[in-house]
Amino acid sequence: MSQADATQAAPPKREKLVTADGTPLRKALERANRRRKLTALALVTPLLAFILIFFAFPIAQMMWRSVDNPQIVNALPRTLQALETWDGQGVPDEPVFAALHADMVEDLERPRREQAIGPLGIRLNYELSAARSAISRTSRAVTDFEAPYADAFMDAHRLWGQPELWRVIKREGRPLTLSYYIAALDREYDEAGNIVQRDENRRIYVSLFGRTLALSLAITFMTFALGFPIAYFLANLPMRYANLLMIAVLLPFWTSLLVRTSAWIVLLQQQGVINELLVNIGLISDDNRISMIYNQTGTIIAMTHILLPFMVLPLYSVMRTIPVSYTRAAKSLGATPWTAFRRVYFPQTLPGIGAGGVLVFIISIGYYITPALVGGQSGRMISNEIARHIQQSLNWGLAAALGTMLLVGVLVLYWLYNRLVGADSLKLG
Amino acid sequence: MSSTTKLFGLSAAASVLALSAAAQDPVSLTIVSWGGAYTASQQHAYHEPFMEMNSHVTINNDDGSANALAGLRAQSQAGNVTWDLVDMLPSDAQLACDEGIIMQIDHDAILAAAPDGTAPTEDFLPGSLGECFIPQIVYSTVLTYRPGAFPDDAQPSSIADLFDTENFPGRRALQDRPGTNMEWALYADGVDPDDIYDVLSTPEGVDRAFAKLDTIKDDIIFWTEGAQAPQLLADGEVAFATGYNGRMFDAIEVEGMDAAIIWDGQVVEWDGWVVPADGPNEELVMEYLYFATDTQRLADQAKFISYGPARASSAELVGQHADLGIDMAPHMPTNPDNYFAPIVLDNDFWVDYGDELRERFANWMLQ
Numbered sequence: 001m002s003q004a005d006a007t008q009a010a011p012p013k014r015e016k017l018v019t020a021d022g023t024p025l026r027k028a029l030e031r032a033n034r035r036r037k038l039t040a041l042a043l044v045t046p047l048l049a050f051i052l053i054f055f056a057f058p059i060a061q062m063m064w065r066s067v068d069n070p071q072i073v074n075a076l077p078r079t080l081q082a083l084e085t086w087d088g089q090g091v092p093d094e095p096v097f098a099a100l101h102a103d104m105v106e107d108l109e110r111p112r113r114e115q116a117i118g119p120l121g122i123r124l125n126y127e128l129s130a131a132r133s134a135i136s137r138t139s140r141a142v143t144d145f146e147a148p149y150a151d152a153f154m155d156a157h158r159l160w161g162q163p164e165l166w167r168v169i170k171r172e173g174r175p176l177t178l179s180y181y182i183a184a185l186d187r188e189y190d191e192a193g194n195i196v197q198r199d200e201n202r203r204i205y206v207s208l209f210g211r212t213l214a215l216s217l218a219i220t221f222m223t224f225a226l227g228f229p230i231a232y233f234l235a236n237l238p239m240r241y242a243n244l245l246m247i248a249v250l251l252p253f254w255t256s257l258l259v260r261t262s263a264w265i266v267l268l269q270q271q272g273v274i275n276e277l278l279v280n281i282g283l284i285s286d287d288n289r290i291s292m293i294y295n296q297t298g299t300i301i302a303m304t305h306i307l308l309p310f311m312v313l314p315l316y317s318v319m320r321t322i323p324v325s326y327t328r329a330a331k332s333l334g335a336t337p338w339t340a341f342r343r344v345y346f347p348q349t350l351p352g353i354g355a356g357g358v359l360v361f362i363i364s365i366g367y368y369i370t371p372a373l374v375g376g377q378s379g380r381m382i383s384n385e386i387a388r389h390i391q392q393s394l395n396w397g398l399a400a401a402l403g404t405m406l407l408v409g410v411l412v413l414y415w416l417y418n419r420l421v422g423a424d425s426l427k428l429g
Numbered sequence: 430m431s432s433t434t435k436l437f438g439l440s441a442a443a444s445v446l447a448l449s450a451a452a453q454d455p456v457s458l459t460i461v462s463w464g465g466a467y468t469a470s471q472q473h474a475y476h477e478p479f480m481e482m483n484s485h486v487t488i489n490n491d492d493g494s495a496n497a498l499a500g501l502r503a504q505s506q507a508g509n510v511t512w513d514l515v516d517m518l519p520s521d522a523q524l525a526c527d528e529g530i531i532m533q534i535d536h537d538a539i540l541a542a543a544p545d546g547t548a549p550t551e552d553f554l555p556g557s558l559g560e561c562f563i564p565q566i567v568y569s570t571v572l573t574y575r576p577g578a579f580p581d582d583a584q585p586s587s588i589a590d591l592f593d594t595e596n597f598p599g600r601r602a603l604q605d606r607p608g609t610n611m612e613w614a615l616y617a618d619g620v621d622p623d624d625i626y627d628v629l630s631t632p633e634g635v636d637r638a639f640a641k642l643d644t645i646k647d648d649i650i651f652w653t654e655g656a657q658a659p660q661l662l663a664d665g666e667v668a669f670a671t672g673y674n675g676r677m678f679d680a681i682e683v684e685g686m687d688a689a690i691i692w693d694g695q696v697v698e699w700d701g702w703v704v705p706a707d708g709p710n711e712e713l714v715m716e717y718l719y720f721a722t723d724t725q726r727l728a729d730q731a732k733f734i735s736y737g738p739a740r741a742s743s744a745e746l747v748g749q750h751a752d753l754g755i756d757m758a759p760h761m762p763t764n765p766d767n768y769f770a771p772i773v774l775d776n777d778f779w780v781d782y783g784d785e786l787r788e789r790f791a792n793w794m795l796q
Contacts, residue, residue, distance in 0.1 A: 118527030130781040204791045271665045377794035391496040
């Protein structure tokens with residue numbers, strides 16, 4: 001502190017200043033500063049390494065997976081070379097089939113772990129149904145094939161006689177692909193190689209993205225509508241009562257997610273507590289019980305409850321710091337209570353609303369357990385599809401493309417928020 | 430360190446060495462399965478007797494089968510395989526096998542023959558063995574209904590009744606995937622069980638199935654997790670629910686739920702073992718597999734859960750439920766009284782067309 005004061009107070013001739021042991025003050029200061037910086041860096045290093053290893057690296061890997069396309073190049077080098085002269089019309093000529101035969105036979109001679117044929121079939125099946133069994137059925141018989149190979153292949157599986165399969169092999173026979181993104185946008189290649197919209201009854205992802213956005217906004221608004229009065233109430237209570245009630249707000253945090261979700265099922269289902277009550281007091285008839293779960297309503301209700309603390313906490317911490325005297329002053333200058341609230345109090349809570357809104361929105365856009373349990377068919381979100389492709393269909397490329405799009409979407413929204421409101425106005429607590 | 434403690438330390442080390450030379454080194458096997466009543470049945474029928482015979486072996490259960498495919502691939506890519514044995518469905522096994530992340534199996538070489546000497550490839554039920562797959566059980570997805578939802582003289586009895594909302598009103602809980610639902614739609618529409626997959630391989634067949642599903646769409650609640658189906662029935666939320674026959678047996682016979690199973694059109698599938706490639710204890714795993722898939726062990730499992738053994742020779746050994754004391758044979762999917770119109774799930778079809786149909790099904794659900 002005294003050193004800093006010395007620098008500030010130093011006249012232009014500061015190089016003449018020395019410390020007690022004779023080193024120039026400037027050098028001593030620099031050394032002290034450097035040491036402080038190193039200590040700070042050493043303290044931050046574990047976190048930095050943690051973020052790099054467990055956050056940045058997996059995200060980079062995910063993005064890489066969404067374009068990585070080694071399967072066909074690895075399995076069919078000769079075939080791809082032979083296909084270079086093929087014009088994409090009709091079935092390729094005999095030399096291509098001979099090259100395919102050579103590729104497959106050579107691959108089958110490798111140790112099983114290094115064989116490229118299995119992954120090839122799985123990869124091709126993403127583009128063309130039944131391509132997997134074309135590959136696996138052919139690979140079982142291919143060592144016995146004799147020239148002319150074209151006939152032998154077409155006997156083994158009908159798909160070899162269809163130009164569509166060959167077009168896929170030629171088009172995707174590159175180390176990088178955009179096909180996962182194309183699929184994630186409900187698009188596909190047509191015969192001429194143009195990107196077109198998918199058949200109407202196979203489009204799902206774009207509308208799911210839209211719905212995820214809409215549901216997340218609805219949930220964010222609901223948490224605001226419910227959380228604002230609670231936070232206001234808590235902020236204006238004496239501290240000891242406020243702390244006690246805060247526990248009630250935080251209670252959902254400490255309960256297992258599955259327990260909370262199951263509780264909502266018990267409450268909301270058609271034979272559940274709420275419907276039972278409404279029927280018993282005669283508000284609705286027994287045949288007209290309300291569907292509040294296994295649809296979008298269920299997802300919004302359950303997720304609003306789960307995410308409410310994320311809205312209340314930043315709001316509360318901001319409201320605590322707003323002096324009561326401001327509103328009082330407004331009123332004493334003639335403002336009605338409503339005007340005082342609207343023009344004096346509310347604008348000061350905006351940093352809290354912004355922080356809570358961004359938190360709730362970003363968490364809900366990636367949520368998937370609750371929608372899977374209470375969302376039925378209309379309350380699903382895009383993350384449910386991502387989880388399915390990671391865990392069940394094993395199409396990690398498509399999952400990565402969907403995940404990357406979600407990530408980019410969130411970043412764009414955050415950028416927009418920053419432009420419109422300003423991220424420095426966020427106040428998280 | 431004083432000389433006495435040094436001496437003590439040395440002699441302790443020596444005695445440990447002597448011990449481990451006498452018995453084998455302790456090994457633990459990690460076996461991945463579905464958890465719940467199913468893992469418990471394996472624990473009683475396979476793990477416990479195996480650990481009794483091999484005192485140095487400890488078996489750890491991991492309930493990761495629902496995500497086993499992703500787990501196997503992740504472990505294989507990381508080069509750190511920690512699972513010894515995995516219980517999974519044959520379609521998943523086929524995918525993993527194509528990827529080369531599980532071992533190919535020579536069934537006759539590594540499995541026990543039937544008591545009368547029949548080779549394993551003959552003894553296991555036709556079509557159940559896979560390139561990398563050793564079946565344990567036959568299970569089926571069945572239609573279940575709540576008798577209380579219908580008048581006594583008009584109880585449903587067939588898959589066609591599921592699609593008949595006029596005579597059998599009420600909501601239906603179906604699984605949120607095309608499998609089973611598409612098969613049933615065609616079956617109810619008059620397609621012979623043996624021809625279902627031929628019809629479903631054509632675009633017209635798919636349209637026909639969706640047209641049939643459209644007729645009940647407004648009455649469907651979709652479930653995701655296996656436990657949801659009996660829950661929805663028990664809560665009275667639905668009149669019909671599809672579910673796995675073992676879970677339904679548990680809910681009806683053990684928990685006393687008021688529901689009945691319709692065996693018409695049951696969709697039959699296998700479930701069994703796969704061995705991760707480059708697992709840590711391959712030799713011991715083979716020993717375990719030889720033991721746990723023999724005729725008696727497969728029959729034993731049926732004492733604890735109502736899934737049928739995958740070996741023909743096990744059928745006559747199926748006895749009574751370990752706790753309830755009821756005969757298990759009538760509850761087996763493979764019992765002749767139940768097996769009158771089965772639809773055998775075609776895994777090759779679903780591995781080939783699954784992606785496309787799932788997209789279409791998801792699209793249909795969203796509309």
